[in-house]
Amino acid sequence: MNAVRKQxxxxxxxxxxxxAATLAFAMLALRENVNLFYEPAKVASGEAPVGERIRAGGxxxxxxxxxxxxxxGVRFVVTDHxxxxxxxxxxxxxxxxxxxxxxxxxxxxxxxxxxFRADEIVAKHDENYMPPELEGILPATH
Amino acid sequence: xxxSPRRTRGWLRETFHKAGSPRWFxxxxxxxxxxxxVFGGAxxxxxxxxxxxxxxxxxxxGDSFRIMFVHVPAVHVAQSVYLAIAVAGLxxxxxRMKMAxxxxxxxxxxxxxxxxxxxATGIIWGMPTWGTGWVWDARTVSxxxxxxxxxxxxxxxxxxxxxxxAALAVSLLAVVGVVNLPIIKYSVEWxxxxxxxxxxxxxxxxxxxxxxxxPLGLNALGYYCLAGAAVIAALRTRIVxxxxxxxxxxxxxxxxxxxxxx
Numbered sequence: 001m002n003a004v005r006k007q008x009x010x011x012x013x014x015x016x017x018x019x020a021a022t023l024a025f026a027m028l029a030l031r032e033n034v035n036l037f038y039e040p041a042k043v044a045s046g047e048a049p050v051g052e053r054i055r056a057g058g059x060x061x062x063x064x065x066x067x068x069x070x071x072x073g074v075r076f077v078v079t080d081h082x083x084x085x086x087x088x089x090x091x092x093x094x095x096x097x098x099x100x101x102x103x104x105x106x107x108x109x110x111x112x113x114x115x116f117r118a119d120e121i122v123a124k125h126d127e128n129y130m131p132p133e134l135e136g137i138l139p140a141t142h
Numbered sequence: 143x144x145x146s147p148r149r150t151r152g153w154l155r156e157t158f159h160k161a162g163s164p165r166w167f168x169x170x171x172x173x174x175x176x177x178x179x180v181f182g183g184a185x186x187x188x189x190x191x192x193x194x195x196x197x198x199x200x201x202x203x204g205d206s207f208r209i210m211f212v213h214v215p216a217v218h219v220a221q222s223v224y225l226a227i228a229v230a231g232l233x234x235x236x237x238r239m240k241m242a243x244x245x246x247x248x249x250x251x252x253x254x255x256x257x258x259x260x261x262a263t264g265i266i267w268g269m270p271t272w273g274t275g276w277v278w279d280a281r282t283v284s285x286x287x288x289x290x291x292x293x294x295x296x297x298x299x300x301x302x303x304x305x306x307x308a309a310l311a312v313s314l315l316a317v318v319g320v321v322n323l324p325i326i327k328y329s330v331e332w333x334x335x336x337x338x339x340x341x342x343x344x345x346x347x348x349x350x351x352x353x354x355x356x357p358l359g360l361n362a363l364g365y366y367c368l369a370g371a372a373v374i375a376a377l378r379t380r381i382v383x384x385x386x387x388x389x390x391x392x393x394x395x396x397x398x399x400x401x402x403x404x
Contacts, residue, residue, distance in 0.1 A: 005236050005237060008235055008236045009236045012232060012235050012236065012317060015314070015317070015318065016317055016318065016320070016321070019318045019321055020321045023321050023325075027325075027332075031332075031333070034280050034332075034333045035280075035333050035334045036277065036278075036279040036280070036333065036334050036335050036336060037334050037336075038334075039334060057334070094273075095271070095272060095273025095274075096270055096271065096273070097202060097203065097271050097272070097273075098273075099202075102202070105336055120274075121273065122272045122273040122274045122277070122336065123271060123272055123273055124272070124336055124338070125202065125203065125271055125272070125338055126338055126339075126349075127338045127339050127340060127341040127349045128341070128349045128350075129200050129203075129207060129210070129341060129349065129350045129351060129354055130200065130201055130350075130351035130354075131197070131198035131199065131200070131201065131351060131353060132198070132199070132201045133198070
């Protein structure tokens with residue numbers, strides 16, 4: 001490689017390294033803003049702000065879903081299966097994939113009593129895909 | 143007989159020089175283009191019919207997961223196209239090889255279309271499963287950035303009148319934009335997102351049942367072939383445009399005209 005090309009290569013590598021470093025620092029600094037939602041541990045520890053409109057999510061604890069008499073009201077416990085959980089109350093239409101043991105993402109306000117009052121619920125599905133007849137035969141990844 | 147490193151280097155160098163010759167590429171690429179169109183088309187046809195009509199539904203999502211057979215190959219090939227464009231950008235910046243620049247011009251619209259398809263299918267998929275078509279999480283935003291990068295590669299070239307200047311600017315954008323690729327890949331691991339983590343990781347057992355993996359693999363390979371064919375076709379057009387004054391292009395045009403005449 002001749003000298004001119006070598007020099008161009010060095011310049012390009014430096015530009016790329018500079019861009020990558022800038023972006024890495026920016027993302028590191030903005031990490032909390034890039035995160036879409038608060039996990040159960042952050043809600044339980046008080047890191048999630050109270051009284052503000054936020055998103056919080058985790059897994060719906062099996063057996064915790066209780067529907068009220070109107071049919072639209074529901075409350076359930078969101079957990080990370082590591083000892084952190086919080087209660088969610090919601091009135092409205094749940095997404096098709098909502099279910100016990102499934103991922104969930106709630107948008108709403110965390111009250112001082114630790115109850116999350118959601119005005120929007122979306123389902124967070126996992127990365128496992130399998131036909132119904134294989135369920136229980138194939139090990140899930142987590 | 144084992145080839146010596148020197149001989150391998152010589153072969154590499156020769157291929158590199160040949161690839162830089164528009165005439166050599168134009169002469170040899172026609173058969174490749176048709177072959178990739180036919181082979182890729184057949185793969186996508188088989189993979190899509192298989193995936194959409196014959197594999198069983200997913201245990202949770204039912205039939206709506208079948209859009210995966212379009213979504214995953216589209217987004218995967220789109221990122222590969224970007225990586226190829228970034229390498230071509232590096233080659234242009236260092237060696238000023240005009241074929242590298244023409245490759246970027248030919249491939250950017252293909253990447254743009256694939257990324258648009260990936261985002262559109264993602265939105266359509268999200269509506270029945272997540273319960274929302276769009277959230278501003280790290281995965282969706284970084285993929286949107288990929289779309290804007292492809293758009294920028296197309297627009298920047300048209301915004302600069304002098305083609306040499308445009309080629310330099312486009313190549314630089316192509317190289318710098320490559321930092322977005324690891325962000326797309328790791329967005330679902332570094333940050334909390336609504337988008338699920340990857341189902342297929344290197345060195346790990348896939349989280350997708352093998353009955354689904356076959357049509358997915360066929361479609362992915364087919365998308366690669368079709369994208370390759372589309373890029374070759376666009377590149378051939380660029381070559382004829384750019385080399386319109388060259389003798390070999392005139393001869394080829396005259397030959398093509400004779401073949402068309404009754």
